Amino acid sequence: MEPRQADVSIPLQSPGWGAAAPGPRSDPQPRDYVLWSVLNVLLWTTLGGLGCLGFPALVFSVKARDCKLVGDLEGARRHSDRARVANIVCSVAVAVVGLIFIIIVIIVISSLRTT
Template sequence: MEPRQADVSIPLQSSKWDAAGPGPRSDPQPRDYVLWSVFNVLLWCALGGLGCLGFPALVYSIKARDCKAAGDPEGARRHSDRARVANIVCSVVVALAWAIFIIIAIIIITSLRAA
C-alpha cells in the first residue's frame, strides 16, 4: 500500500480585505463630466441665451459616457479629457462674462443714482 499524500492548500496571499489580489491592475474608469457640462450649458443659457457655447463640452461628455458603456476605455478617456478641457474653458469664460455683467450693472446703477 502506497502512502497517500494529503491535499493541502496554503494561500499565497493574505486574506485581508485591503490586500490587492494577483493579476494586472486596472486603471480607474474615466469620468464623463456630464453634470458639469449640463451646468455650464444652463449657465450660458442664463447669460442671454448663449447655451450653444457650452454644447461642445456636453457632446464630448456624452461621447465619453457612450464609449464607457460600449467597453472602449481608450475612447472614453480621450473624450473625457476633451470634455474636461472644454468644461474648464467654458467655466472660466462664463465666470468672466458674469463678472463683467455684474460690474457693468453696478456702474449703470451708480450712474443712475448720481444723476
C-alpha cells in the same frame, strides 16, 4: 472539574493592512463630465441664450459615456479629457462674463444715483 477557557486572540490589524487588493489591478474608469456639461449649458443659456457655447463640452461628455459603455476605454479617456478641457474653458468664460455683467450693473446703478 474546571471549565477551560479557550485562548482567543484578536488581531489588531488585518493581515493585508496596507497591501494591495488581491486580483488583477485595472486602471480606474475615465470620468464623463455630463453633469458639469449640463450645468455649463444651463449657465450659458441664462446668460442671454448662448447655450450653444457649452454644447461641445456636452457632446464630448456624452461620447465619453458611450465609449465607456461599449468598453472602448481609450476612446472614453480621449473624449473625457476633451470634455474636461471644454468644461474648464466654459466655466472660466461664464465666470468672466458674469463678472463683467456685475461690474456693468454696478457702474449703471452708481451713475443713476449720482444724477
